[in-house]
Amino acid sequence: MPEQSLANYQSIAAGLRLPEHAFIDGDIITARGAAVFQTLNPATGMPLATLPHCGPEDVDRAVRAARQVFQAGSWSRAAPEVRKAALLRLADLIRRDGQKLAVMESLESGKPITDCLNEITVEVPDIFQWYAELIDKSYDRIAPTAETACAMILREPIGVVATVLPWNFPLLMATWKLAPALASGCSVVVKPAEDTSLTALCLAELAVEAGIPAGVLNILTGPGETTGRLIGQHADIDTVSFTGSTEVGRLFLQYAASSNLKTVGLEMGGKSPFIVLDDAELTPELIDNAAMAAFWNGGQNCSANMRQIVARNRQDEYLEKVVARARAIRVGDPLDPGTEMGPMISRQHRNRVQSFIDTGVKEGARLMLAPDAEIMSGPGSFLAPTVFADLTPGMTIAREEIFGPVLGVLAVSSLEEALTVANGTEYGLHATVYTGDLNHAMHFARRLACGTVAVNGFTEGDIKTPFGGYRKSGSLARDKGIEAMGQYQQTKTVWINLPESAT
């Protein structure tokens, strides 16, 4: 294992060859249109890469390639063992190049290198491996009928899938979609977020090296308002799997309605609660989890637990401990292995988060830990952890998704009030409950209106468990687990009439 130091990662960064192209039909290509766009390194504010702004011709070309290979069947109808072997090779190639990819992702997203390493050298290849291994262990079904028929319920790949992705977990989010879509036999057109396209482009090259046929995986770079919209409105895409804001998710439903009625899977925003009941012991482990739930990835996490709902009689002790932990979080150079929190994705996003903090103060929330002015004064888009107390459910910062490191504590006086406040949101992605009583844990687990409930520890589950939201956090689609396959498959009934038995 190479030395785990800032100098080591800086030297890997200096030697990186950053992609400058889109990827269509197995080829690195410059876009047909002359337009390009630039991405910035959020830690320095300096330009990082210049990429094609894919226009209508590029989108058409990618969709055509995906359709042709789907119809040809070299992937969609390949034997399960063939797809399995290729995806296992892809997992190994990601492991081989994992360190470089992690450094690239840290540079473009501002995520701490330790998080990037964990996601890209461990989680991403393990997810490809998990779905690869599922392929030849998944059976279709036979319906119960009389002997005069055999009724088969077959699952078939849906066809051409597009996936439009956010910037907060670039390669991991791509993998949550791609691994089950490719395992199903679909062809895929990926549009990464415009701030974070690089690792997806490298993944497409590795897919070719792994033996996945040209055209099965295409990457279109470009902004959402143009490239993303063209994808949403394209008449030959069968399904879109989208992760991003609720506002843009709604647009994808409109695009589908006004084009070919493609199916749309949505994973969207959240305003998730972290509930501490009065029987929970405020251990260092609980406080670490509270801080991680709010500040992991700088709070730029769909399931961030920003509304921390705490039993009123524990509030003072809780605030003292959470503020101390938040103050200790090391904000700094994402390539430094000691860094716990990097910059916000952009200055524009930092300004948006800052305006929520200002609104919180104006609306009367008590600022217990203000963002560190020194951290914000340098280059890049850094922001430090912020903690508010005395939130009330109607306040803007208690209702709207901030997507930054702003933790707010709401005090409650009873179990039922905790539940009412927790559910008092338009969203429903995730919740954490801390309690020493199993009965309370189950009561909350059953009554919380959200897709994932974590008890006595902040977690989103693992690859074996589905992830998705209730209400405005998601559609019925789920990422992860066997359930994710449902986004990329459709069922076909084959009813075979048989002659009456001769006996």
Ligand code: NAD
């Ligand atoms: P976003 O909605 O702004 O962008 C997501 C993607 O949509 C990007 O690729 C973007 O280019 C594209 N897009 C933007 N405008 C578009 C348009 N008009 N037409 C078509 N495409 C368009 O979201 P973001 O800022 O990248 O990510 C943050 C959001 O994602 C947060 O709301 C967060 O909660 C959510 N998110 C959800 C999950 C989940 O699993 N539920 C996971 C990660 C992030």
